Every structure is written in C-alpha cells, then in structure tokens.
Amino acid sequence: MKIQHGDLIRVEKDGVEYEGIVMPSTTHHIVLKMSNGYNAGISMENAKITLLEKAATDQDIIPAVIPQVKAINKGKLPRVSILSTGGTIASKIDYRTGAVTASFSADDILKAIPELREIADFSGRAIYNILSENMRTEYWEKLAIAVAEEIRNGADGIIIAHGTDTMMYTAAALAFMIRTPVPIVFVGSQRSADRPSSDNAMNVICAAKVAVSDIAEVCVVMHGSESDDICDIHRATKVRKMHTSRRDAFRSINSEPIGFIDYLTGEIHTHLAYNRRGSCKLELQGGFEAKCALLKFTPGASPDIISYYIDAGYKGIVIEGTGLGHVSSEWIPFIERATAMNIPVVITSQCLYGRVCDRVYDTGRDMLKAGVIEAEDMLPEVALVKLMWLCKQYNDLDTIKKMMVQNIAFEISERSIE
Numbered sequence: 001m002k003i004q005h006g007d008l009i010r011v012e013k014d015g016v017e018y019e020g021i022v023m024p025s026t027t028h029h030i031v032l033k034m035s036n037g038y039n040a041g042i043s044m045e046n047a048k049i050t051l052l053e054k055a056a057t058d059q060d061i062i063p064a065v066i067p068q069v070k071a072i073n074k075g076k077l078p079r080v081s082i083l084s085t086g087g088t089i090a091s092k093i094d095y096r097t098g099a100v101t102a103s104f105s106a107d108d109i110l111k112a113i114p115e116l117r118e119i120a121d122f123s124g125r126a127i128y129n130i131l132s133e134n135m136r137t138e139y140w141e142k143l144a145i146a147v148a149e150e151i152r153n154g155a156d157g158i159i160i161a162h163g164t165d166t167m168m169y170t171a172a173a174l175a176f177m178i179r180t181p182v183p184i185v186f187v188g189s190q191r192s193a194d195r196p197s198s199d200n201a202m203n204v205i206c207a208a209k210v211a212v213s214d215i216a217e218v219c220v221v222m223h224g225s226e227s228d229d230i231c232d233i234h235r236a237t238k239v240r241k242m243h244t245s246r247r248d249a250f251r252s253i254n255s256e257p258i259g260f261i262d263y264l265t266g267e268i269h270t271h272l273a274y275n276r277r278g279s280c281k282l283e284l285q286g287g288f289e290a291k292c293a294l295l296k297f298t299p300g301a302s303p304d305i306i307s308y309y310i311d312a313g314y315k316g317i318v319i320e321g322t323g324l325g326h327v328s329s330e331w332i333p334f335i336e337r338a339t340a341m342n343i344p345v346v347i348t349s350q351c352l353y354g355r356v357c358d359r360v361y362d363t364g365r366d367m368l369k370a371g372v373i374e375a376e377d378m379l380p381e382v383a384l385v386k387l388m389w390l391c392k393q394y395n396d397l398d399t400i401k402k403m404m405v406q407n408i409a410f411e412i413s414e415r416s417i418e
Contacts, residue, residue, distance in 0.1 A: 008020070011048070011050075018040050020034040079156045081123055082122055125146075127143050132188075135166045147174065157183045164241055164249065176237075176386060178285070181277065183215050186207075187221050199228075202263055203222055216280075218235075220233075220250060223249075253379055259272070292315055292318070293316075307337070310338055310343060316343060320350045322349070325348065325356035326364055328363075332363075344387060348383050355376055
C-alpha cells in the first residue's frame with residue numbers, strides 16, 4: 001500500500017494498534033503523530049497498515065494570506081481585537097515537513113478556545129504570519145500603526161499573538177512607540193496547540209482577562225508556573241524569556257510582575273501600581289532606526305568590531321559589558337571615537353540582574369570619560385530598542401544621552417531589587 005505524509009492510518013504491530021497521521025521519517029520506521037500529541041516510531045517489518053483517510057490536497061492547506069476575522073457580537077461585552085503575527089501560539093504541525101509552522105489565523109484561535117466568547121466580543125486580523133525570528137524593525141512600526149487603528153475604531157483592549165523568541169523586543173518597541181488608554185497584551189505559547197502540554201489556551205484566556213481589565217499598559221501575559229494555575233502580567237520593558245522550552249519561561253527582571261491572573265477564578269491580583277484605563281490619550285511616537293547594534297564583550301575580544309559598525313554607518317551601539325558594565329581598556333579609545341562622531345554608545349550588563357555603575361573601578365571611570373551612557377538596570381535588548389527609537393527621533397548626541405537615562409516606559413527601576 002502506498003502511503004504519504006499527512007495520511008491518517010492504523011498500524012497493527014505485535015498485537016498493538018497505533019493510529020495517527022504519517023509524518024516524515026529519515027529511517028526505515030514509520031512515524032505517526034497520534035491524537036494525544038505524541039509521536040510513535042514503528043518498524044515496518046511484519047506491520048499491517050490500514051489507510052483511514054488520505055492527506056489533504058494543496059488547495060486544502062491554509063493559505064498564507066489570512067482574511068480578516070468577523071466580529072463576534074454579543075452587544076454587552078467589551079470589544080477586544082486580536083492581532084495575529086504568527087509564532088507557536090498560531091502554529092500547528094505541517095505534516096508535509098514534520099515541522100511546526102505558523103499558519104493559524106485569529107479566527108482559528110477563537111474556534112479553538114470557545115471560552116473567549118464569554119470574556120469579550122472579539123474581532124481581529126493577521127498583520128503578518130511569521131515565526132518571530134523573522135521579525136524586523138519595520139514590522140514593529142506596522143504593528144504599532146495597526147494597534148492604534150484598532151483603538152481609534154473603538155477597541156477596549158488589544159491582544160497580540162506573537163512568537164516567544166523575540167516577543168520581548170516587539171513588546172518593548174510598542175511600549176516606547178505607543179501611549180495607550182487601553183490594555184495592549186502580548187501573548188504566546190511555548191508549545192503548539194496539537195501538543196497535550198500546550199500552554200496556548202490558558203495563556204490566551206488569561207490575556208483576554210487582562211485585555212478587558214483596568215491595566216492600560218503594554219504587557220506580556222504568559223504562564224507563571226509549570227502548573228496550570230496562574231499567568232504572570234509582565235511589563236513590556238522588564239520581561240525576558242529565560243528558558244528555551246519551559247512553559248513558565250518568561251520572567252520579570254529587576255522588577256516584580258505587575259501582577260498575576262488566577263486561572264481557576266479569573267481574578268487579577270496586582271503587585272505594582274500601573275497606568276489605568278483612560279488615564280492618557282492615544283499617541284503614536286515615531287519609529288525605529290534599524291542601524292543600531294548590540295555587542296557582547298568577551299575576554300580578548302577585539303575592539304575592531306566597534307570600528308566596523310562606525311564605518312558601516314551605524315547610528316548607535318549598545319554593549320553588554322561584564323559585571324557593573326565593563327569592557328577591557330583596549331575598547332575605550334574606540335568608544336571615544338564613536339562618541340566623537342556623534343554615535344551614542346550605551347553600556348549594559350551581561351548579569352541582567354542589578355544596575356550598571358561605572359564609577360567603582362578605574363576602567364569604568366575611563367569609559368564614562370570616553371562618553372559611554374550607563375543603561376541603569378535596563379535589559380540589553382530593551383536598551384537596544386530604546387536607542388533605536390531615540391536615534392529615529394533625535395540627531396543630537398546630548399539629547400539622546402539625556403533621554404536614554406530617563407524612565408519613559410518603566411524600563412528603568414527607581415531602585416534596584418536585591
């Protein structure tokens with residue numbers, strides 16, 4: 001019997017029956033994706049195979065261009081817009097390749113999670129359909145414009161479905177670019193919807209609760225523990241993905257989360273003061289300068305890398321330094337060259353936790369004399385996004401220096417957490 005990837009089959013082998021969809025295999029075993037979400041590899045020798053359903057044809061496959069989702073109107077619930085960008089939360093197995101692919105629309109999310117209909121009236125659209133490693137600065141701007149359009153059209157809250165790998169960059173970008181009178185909630189999942197341990201449904205339900213709440217900030221809502229009990233509400237400029245695969249991969253760094261959602265009760269509990277719904281008017285603030293770089297200092301690293309970016313026409317540089325924010329003394333003349341050419345150089349720490357302070361050791365003091373800007377307790381990627389945003393707004397180095405150390409979107413903590 002001729003079978004192909006995507007066929008639904010039953011395999012009888014040594015008195016055991018296996019049923020699932022045929023996936024690609026590089027061995028002489030047949031690999032099935034079973035209904036419980038797990039894969040089974042079965043030797044073809046002496047196996048009985050029954051074809052249950054043929055694979056979908058090309059015209060049955062979800063197209064790359066996703067139509068706008070129709071609103072679900074109950075009339076009395078808040079209006080929430082879901083903007084889909086792709087990522088694991090909007091992904092499923094592509095049985096032609098065996099890989100996870102971004103292909104679900106916002107409509108798929110609503111169909112898969114009917115509990116959402118009790119929380120709000122939803123509408124939505126796909127802004128783009130990519131895995132988050134393919135994100136670009138111009139996509140941040142396009143997303144921010146789409147969010148503003150939804151708010152102007154009467155949305156009481158925004159949910160942005162986004163891949164987890166670069167979510168913190170996009171969330172920080174929107175935090176700097178948008179002043180918002182309503183909640184803007186980023187949500188993703190570590191595991192795709194067809195896996196039994198998927199976190200997508202709980203994360204989206206909790207995100208919807210925040211989207212109709214009084215928390216009018218750009219935030220990230222993801223699992224707060226390995227259990228299905230709470231989701232944390234992280235500030236967009238204080239959150240980082242800290243694990244490759246755990247469901248509770250996201251952590252607030254140098255800050256507590258704004259709060260958490262109890263999944264069983266649906267109640268929101270807050271730890272921090274926050275901007276409240278309607279406390280400001282909607283405002284879009286500029287875009288981003290793509291030609292900014294994030295460098296990681298390592299022992300023995302050549303400072304020529306700084307010259308490379310200067311000569312390539314880059315407008316700003318962020319360095320991940322060691323400890324309190326240090327590089328070797330060899331780097332200091334190159335930093336001075338950059339700042340003399342009106343290129344801001346910002347120093348952060350690879351430690352992540354704690355605050356940069358270049359006044360303790362001689363090297364740090366020499367870096368300050370060379371014109372380096374201390375990034376306080378900002379995460380390196382947040383410092384990069386902020387610098388990209390500032391370089392788009394201002395050409396003057398002194399203004400960028402002044403703005404870089406101002407707390408604009410909660411990116412700088414008033415005091416360090418021990």
